[in-house]
Amino acid sequence: MRTIELWDKSVILIDQTKLPQKLRFIRCENAEEVARAIERMQVRGAPVLAAAAAMALAVTALRSRARKKGQLLRELRRAAELVRRTRPTAVNLSVGLKRALEAAQGAPDVERASEAVVKEARRIAEEDVKVNKKMGENGAKLLRNGDVVLTHCNAGALATVDYGTALGVVRSAWRKGKRIKVIATETRPLLQGARLTAWELKRDGIPTTVVVDSAVGHLMARGEVTKVLVGADRIAANGDAANKIGTYTIAVLAKEHRVPFYVVAPTSSVDLDTPTGKTISIEYRAPREVEFIQGKRILPKGVKVLNPAFDVTPARLITSIVTERGVVKPDKLKSLFKS
Amino acid sequence: MRTIELWDKSVILIDQTKLPQKLRFIRCENAEEVARAIERMQVRGAPVLAAAAAMALAVTALRSRARKKGQLLRELRRAAELVRRTRPTAVNLSVGLKRALEAAQGAPDVERASEAVVKEARRIAEEDVKVNKKMGENGAKLLRNGDVVLTHCNAGALATVDYGTALGVVRSAWRKGKRIKVIATETRPLLQGARLTAWELKRDGIPTTVVVDSAVGHLMARGEVTKVLVGADRIAANGDAANKIGTYTIAVLAKEHRVPFYVVAPTSSVDLDTPTGKTISIEYRAPREVEFIQGKRILPKGVKVLNPAFDVTPARLITSIVTERGVVKPDKLKSLFKS
Numbered sequence: 087m088r089t090i091e092l093w094d095k096s097v098i099l100i101d102q103t104k105l106p107q108k109l110r111f112i113r114c115e116n117a118e119e120v121a122r123a124i125e126r127m128q129v130r131g132a133p134v135l136a137a138a139a140a141m142a143l144a145v146t147a148l149r150s151r152a153r154k155k156g157q158l159l160r161e162l163r164r165a166a167e168l169v170r171r172t173r174p175t176a177v178n179l180s181v182g183l184k185r186a187l188e189a190a191q192g193a194p195d196v197e198r199a200s201e202a203v204v205k206e207a208r209r210i211a212e213e214d215v216k217v218n219k220k221m222g223e224n225g226a227k228l229l230r231n232g233d234v235v236l237t238h239c240n241a242g243a244l245a246t247v248d249y250g251t252a253l254g255v256v257r258s259a260w261r262k263g264k265r266i267k268v269i270a271t272e273t274r275p276l277l278q279g280a281r282l283t284a285w286e287l288k289r290d291g292i293p294t295t296v297v298v299d300s301a302v303g304h305l306m307a308r309g310e311v312t313k314v315l316v317g318a319d320r321i322a323a324n325g326d327a328a329n330k331i332g333t334y335t336i337a338v339l340a341k342e343h344r345v346p347f348y349v350v351a352p353t354s355s356v357d358l359d360t361p362t363g364k365t366i367s368i369e370y371r372a373p374r375e376v377e378f379i380q381g382k383r384i385l386p387k388g389v390k391v392l393n394p395a396f397d398v399t400p401a402r403l404i405t406s407i408v409t410e411r412g413v414v415k416p417d418k419l420k421s422l423f424k425s
Numbered sequence: 426m427r428t429i430e431l432w433d434k435s436v437i438l439i440d441q442t443k444l445p446q447k448l449r450f451i452r453c454e455n456a457e458e459v460a461r462a463i464e465r466m467q468v469r470g471a472p473v474l475a476a477a478a479a480m481a482l483a484v485t486a487l488r489s490r491a492r493k494k495g496q497l498l499r500e501l502r503r504a505a506e507l508v509r510r511t512r513p514t515a516v517n518l519s520v521g522l523k524r525a526l527e528a529a530q531g532a533p534d535v536e537r538a539s540e541a542v543v544k545e546a547r548r549i550a551e552e553d554v555k556v557n558k559k560m561g562e563n564g565a566k567l568l569r570n571g572d573v574v575l576t577h578c579n580a581g582a583l584a585t586v587d588y589g590t591a592l593g594v595v596r597s598a599w600r601k602g603k604r605i606k607v608i609a610t611e612t613r614p615l616l617q618g619a620r621l622t623a624w625e626l627k628r629d630g631i632p633t634t635v636v637v638d639s640a641v642g643h644l645m646a647r648g649e650v651t652k653v654l655v656g657a658d659r660i661a662a663n664g665d666a667a668n669k670i671g672t673y674t675i676a677v678l679a680k681e682h683r684v685p686f687y688v689v690a691p692t693s694s695v696d697l698d699t700p701t702g703k704t705i706s707i708e709y710r711a712p713r714e715v716e717f718i719q720g721k722r723i724l725p726k727g728v729k730v731l732n733p734a735f736d737v738t739p740a741r742l743i744t745s746i747v748t749e750r751g752v753v754k755p756d757k758l759k760s761l762f763k764s
Contacts, residue, residue: 106724107722271639272613274639280723281724281725284724285725295728295729295730295731296729299638300577300610300612300613300638300671303676303736304670304674304736304737305731331637331639331643332638334643335641335642335643335678337642338681342677342681376611376619376635376636380719382719382721384611384718384719385623388627389623389633389635390632390633390634390635391634391635392634392636393636393637394643397640397643398643
């Protein structure tokens with residue numbers, strides 16, 4: 087079971103808003119429907135957004151009636167615009183769109199342009215899984231028996247096509263027989279830690295404890311966390327990393343308690359065009375996500391809410407970045423991109 | 426409208442679990458019912474627990490059929506034991522019980538012992554309001570126009586008999602015409618910030634923004650918080666302060682961003698018999714509080730949950746402690762108790 091798949095001219099994806107109560111799939115028949123699923127966070131997680139974006143173009147191509155390559159390209163660009171607008175922070179979404187569009191552009195005619203988009207979307211999905219397993223291997227070396235790994239939000243199979251980034255490292259270490267435990271923060275407002283990370287790790291039999299986000303300081307002060315592993319939505323050229331709101335708070339606590347803090351992300355999440363974290367656009371999402379939990383209002387009406395979806399952790403607070411090409415200090419990030 | 430009152434041989438209290446949706450009152454006719462209301466957090470907040478505890482003994486006395494003082498004292502001690510067992514962290518609860526019991530012991534006969542308990546319970550409630558207003562005055566001097574005060578949980582009128590500790594300071598500054606704003610953390614698991622603090626401040630017209638607990642780091646990094654004001658459940662002799670889970674995390678962030686961090690609490694929350702925060706007993710509450718929100722399950726079944734209700738902020742992270750006797754550095758706390 088993958089988080090997302092291209093099947094029968096459609097994108098089939100797990101509806102992550104329904105987990106853990108129900109494992110439901112959604113079928114998206116065009117780019118609009120994929121864009122809507124992304125906006126609603128039915129599919130979320132930086133790496134999987136590359137596949138979702140490319141697949142949105144793939145279904146556009148598969149259902150297009152264009153007879154000329156130029157017309158197909160116009161349709162694809164329109165679809166790409168729809169998808170691009172959904173979420174600004176994760177760089178992977180743009181990368182997926184760019185790769186799919188370039189594949190179409192490079193083809194000699196409309197049939198082969200269409201095939202190229204579909205092939206590229208499938209390639210992105212396959213690469214994602216391979217890259218995650220490689221990151222898992224690289225990162226597993228950092229973990230040892232007895233480690234208690236704190237993770238935030240969901241950087242797991244559900245944030246990727248399969249296997250996961252931070253949770254991929256946990257999986258690889260666990261499969262190598264390392265006796266580790268996980269502490270998952272529940273991750274308000276959308277509770278991806280409580281709903282998704284706990285669900286994934288329970289299925290794998292990896293011992294997991296859920297805590298509220300604000301308990302991290304207390305646990306670290308008691309020496310109950312030995313490593314932090316988180317994902318990233320975009321890593322700037324200087325090693326600053328944007329990730330789910332609350333990541334920065336955990337990084338400050340990790341520094342205070344001398345707990346190693348690792349960011350696990352594919353090199354495709356590194357944006358060399360973004361010099362530092364200061365220029366990363368932070369998405370502010372609807373107040374509704376904070377005001378209501380599972381459809382129930384928790385706040386008095388008329389009270390203002392601020393709902394930043396991400397924050398930026400400066401490179402100085404990151405011990406190392408785990409990628410498929412190796413584990414590097416944030417200031418050595420660029421060395422991964424030298425040919 | 427007070428958070429709690431002694432009326433018609435009963436304790437009448439606002440059911441804080443129903444706010445902000447409904448403003449409902451509960452009538453407790455004996456100590457068991459008061460103890461249950463405390464356990465269920467229908468009444469919560471360190472200072473008000475002193476009044477609640479004393480009032481539990483007051484209703485015991487008012488409804489007692491004891492004809493001898495010795496018998497009444499036994500009934501009161503039994504009631505005190507019930508109430509004492511409910512929650513271990515806030516020192517105020519024990520203080521309230523102790524004062525009410527001593528009042529009874531000091532009386533010459535059963536009638537006057539009964540009267541003395543009732544009188545002492547009322548006195549504790551009156552003192553609480555006076556002390557809060559005095560703290561408000563003392564603390565308001567720390568705030569200036571343009572301040573954005575971050576507060577955690579509810580240290581407001583609902584945590585006290587009336588007026589509040591940290592929110593008392595906010596109220597006093599606001600009433601003096603200082604243009605301040607409040608950021609209230611929602612405070613998982615029981616959402617006292619979102620439900621209670623937002624409700625109180627909205628009624629007073631004080632501009633308030635609610636954020637998820639994990640957004641504090643992000644806001645401080647952006648310079649959007651100028652002061653932190655929190656309450657305390659117990660302050661050790663060395664100035665370490667136990668308060669709602671998440672307070673310590675905020676204190677670490679405040680230090681990192683050089684934001685002044687103030688604890689606002691009556692001297693009755695200072696426990697000179699507790700030398701440091703290390704010996705404060707931290708209550709771990711039922712996993713259910715994290716697993717369910719407003720009756721809806723958010724976690725997969727069978728996943729472990731850890732639910733510490735408090736944490737300890739070491740004195741070195743506290744800028745000053747605001748009490749009714751003055752504002753002191755944590756290491757000067759003992760000076761408040763010299764006669």
